[in-house]
């Protein structure tokens with residue numbers, strides 16, 4: 001007892017078909033510039049509905065730690081600069097509307113460093129995605145792990161997912177690309193439905 | 200009570216019972232775009248407890264006057280409104296320095312968007328329908344815009360979206376991410392709209408802006424108040440809470 005009753009949250013609504021006017025700025029899918037420390041990677045995939053059809057009006061957002069495993073956030077000892085429009089370098093946040101014909105999305109970013117697990121040890125490097133679309137009344141949250149990371153074998157979150165669904169969280173490195181490209185399709189519904197996380 | 204604020208964070212998670220379900224048959228497009236499996240609940244780590252709000256609020260230019268931000272030198276046509284309110288966290292504390300982005304139809308119900316529409320309503324060359332601003336130290340945001348018109352959509356016969364403004368907030372944590380819609384209290388079209396009605400009955404009213412005479416500006420614009428409550432909690436530097 002004594003726990004304060006939480007304030008009721010404002011309900012989510014769909015982003016609808018026209019969000020690109022405000023949330024679809026070109027360049028927001030590129031998180032890096034020439035000065036960003038870390039290994040360049042490209043992360044890409046498609047957003048698909050329960051029929052396997054491309055979601056032509058979806059929005060995928062990326063949130064990740066930097067190469068040293070730190071988030072640009074006060075809880076990770078980051079001090080926000082004054083709101084004066086300074087160049088801040090790597091923020092760890094990106095946005096990509098899905099392509100109208102194919103449902104494709106892609107980010108140019110860096111391989112994130114490992115982040116501590118409050119249950120002990122370190123988590124495997126991962127990227128966090130927020131998915132929205134016309135026809136979705138709330139946002140969905142998921143993680144992307146990279147298939148060349150040995151630490152995946154010991155990651156608490158990944159291992160807590162039923163083995164047969166774990167692959168929906170692991171992006172596959174393509175041969176020969178420089179920088180390396182990792183591919184993962186997101187399925188909103190159906191037999192390959194992505195594991196979504198309650199955050 | 201301090202321990203309530205720093206523990207597993209269950210009280211600041213996204214509260215699904217305040218939000219619409221993913222599957223809502225009256226809104227047809229949800230049927231193939233709604234997951235059918237349960238979400239996996241994670242012990243919140245820094246990946247979930249942080250989010251892009253603070254980093255992104257530090258860099259955007261203010262652009263809060265939609266009646267002039269088309270940059271044409273002309274003013275948008277329609278009924279001018281001031282929309283203002285406070286952004287609060289899951290404990291009811293103000294969230295400063297948060298980027299609020301909005302988009303909306305013009306006074307006639309048309310969006311300035313490349314997608315085709317069969318609705319024969321005029322565009323306004325002096326209105327983009329896009330704006331952004333930051334919350335101040337008290338969590339307060341404010342826009343000057345045009346009251347949007349309702350518009351038809353193809354969900355069902357004679358379907359109309361009630362007048363609304365789309366809002367996007369990033370917030371203090373990953374799960375704070377909120378895209379919602381502001382509606383106008385008293386609009387008779389609300390009860391006919393499956394998107395508005397998709398929210399649980401107890402929380403629909405939280406999407407209503409209310410007329411506020413103290414916000415109205417004499418001889419200029421009517422005033423509307425709309426507060427927003429996000430999941431997550433506002434963190435200040437130096438309050439590192441892991442381990």
Ligand SMILES: [Fe+3]
Nearest residue numbers: 016360363365
């Ligand atoms: Fe709309």
